Amino acid sequence: MERLDGGATVPGPLRGGVVALGNFDGFHAGHQAVVARAVARARERGAPAIVATFDPHPRRYFQPQLPPFRLTSLDQRARLFAAAGADAMLVFAFDAALAGLSAEGFAERLADGIGASGVVTGTDFTFGKARSGDVGVLRTLGEAYGFTAETVAPVEGGAAVVSSSRIRDLLREGRPREAAALMTRPFAIEGVVEHGAKLGRQLGYPTANLRMGAYLRPAYGIYAVTGRLADGRVLQGAANLGIRPTIEGEPVELLEPYFFDFEGDLYGQVIEVALIDYLRGEAKFESLDALKVQMAADCDRARVVLG
Numbered sequence: 001m002e003r004l005d006g007g008a009t010v011p012g013p014l015r016g017g018v019v020a021l022g023n024f025d026g027f028h029a030g031h032q033a034v035v036a037r038a039v040a041r042a043r044e045r046g047a048p049a050i051v052a053t054f055d056p057h058p059r060r061y062f063q064p065q066l067p068p069f070r071l072t073s074l075d076q077r078a079r080l081f082a083a084a085g086a087d088a089m090l091v092f093a094f095d096a097a098l099a100g101l102s103a104e105g106f107a108e109r110l111a112d113g114i115g116a117s118g119v120v121t122g123t124d125f126t127f128g129k130a131r132s133g134d135v136g137v138l139r140t141l142g143e144a145y146g147f148t149a150e151t152v153a154p155v156e157g158g159a160a161v162v163s164s165s166r167i168r169d170l171l172r173e174g175r176p177r178e179a180a181a182l183m184t185r186p187f188a189i190e191g192v193v194e195h196g197a198k199l200g201r202q203l204g205y206p207t208a209n210l211r212m213g214a215y216l217r218p219a220y221g222i223y224a225v226t227g228r229l230a231d232g233r234v235l236q237g238a239a240n241l242g243i244r245p246t247i248e249g250e251p252v253e254l255l256e257p258y259f260f261d262f263e264g265d266l267y268g269q270v271i272e273v274a275l276i277d278y279l280r281g282e283a284k285f286e287s288l289d290a291l292k293v294q295m296a297a298d299c300d301r302a303r304v305v306l307g
Contacts, residue, residue, distance in 0.1 A: 001082040002089070003091065004090040005091065006093065006113075007092070016047050016116075017050045017114070018038045018042040018048075018118040019050045019052050019114060019120070020035040020039075020050070021052045021110075021120065021127075023053055023164075024051065024072075024077060025057060025077075026164045027080045027081075027084075028184070029157060030122065030152075030155040032084060035051055038051070039084065039085040039086065041120065045118070047118075049085060050087065051086045051088075052091075052092060053074075053077060053092070054092045061099060069168060070216060071164060071167060071187065071216055073190055076188070099129065102129055102132065103133030103141065107133075107138065107145050111145035111146055116147045117146075120151070120152060121151055122151065123135060135151050171216060171219070171275075172217070172218060172219060175278065176218065176276065177276070180276075187275050188228075191212075192270055193269050194267070205292075207239075208256070208259070210255040210271070219281070220243070220281065221280055222240055222278075222280050222281075223279060224238060224279060224301070224302035225257050225274060226274045227272065227273050228272040229266070230270055236259070236302070237262075238258055238260075239273060241255050242254075244256075244282075260299065277302075279298055279302060
């Protein structure tokens with residue numbers, strides 16, 4: 001699948017496509033419905049299916065002081081979009097120029113720069129300077145610029161609409177299974193394995209240390225996890241997410257998965273760790289021996305949960 005720059009002209013073979021338009025962070029069930037409709041329309045027309053997203057998230061641009069809240073990286077989104085049937089991912093760089101673009105200017109970019117023959121959005125989609133455009137405006141502008149505009153209704157999940165905000169709340173509350181039900185897969189952090197203090201190795205539980213970066217911070221604590229390695233293998237394990245209060249020194253926020261029955265060197269490799277279930281909150285222990293006993297119990301429980 002090709003990755004396109006939203007500020008450049010889309011190459012000829014991908015022009016005339018149907019564009020699913022939104023941020024799609026988390027790519028939850030509601031986002032999937034929008035993309036599925038765009039892919040279906042594209043196939044009906046014999047046209048490319050393109051999923052357009054924004055980086056950084058518009059909220060990050062307008063409120064840079066916000067704590068990290070990202071649910072998916074661009075690389076994760078690219079894989080998810082490809083699996084959903086998209087031919088290309090188009091990334092709009094959300095900067096001052098894009099933030100200041102009028103609704104009509106954005107529609108012109110869709111028509112001229114991207115060559116869109118159709119656009120599909122959620123019903124709450126807004127665009128243009130000061131969010132001056134909504135789905136009604138997009139439909140009117142589409143008629144003027146030669147593309148169709150279609151909306152997809154929100155998807156219900158339980159007693160409420162599926163949304164990225166709801167998923168973030170569930171993860172912050174230590175409810176990853178409920179978040180996974182809305183996303184249709186577990187929340188996963190992807191990163192490069194770093195060297196650490198090697199304390200886990202000393203305790204008999206060598207871990208792969210990942211920085212959280214721009215990802216949302218779920219509830220600190222111990223999780224049952226799975227890990228996807230660079231070679232495609234999927235492992236099971238238990239992970240600590242937090243600052244390790246038992247360890248003396250400057251707190252370092254890490255995701256530290258220990259993978260069961262695995263031997264090997266993961267340093268420098270990109271891995272993806274999925275949070276399957278929340279086992280307990282992070283705690284401070286009186287000694288490393290007490291911590292080791294608890295780690296054994298946590299791993300036993302994680303094996304049961306993942307079994």
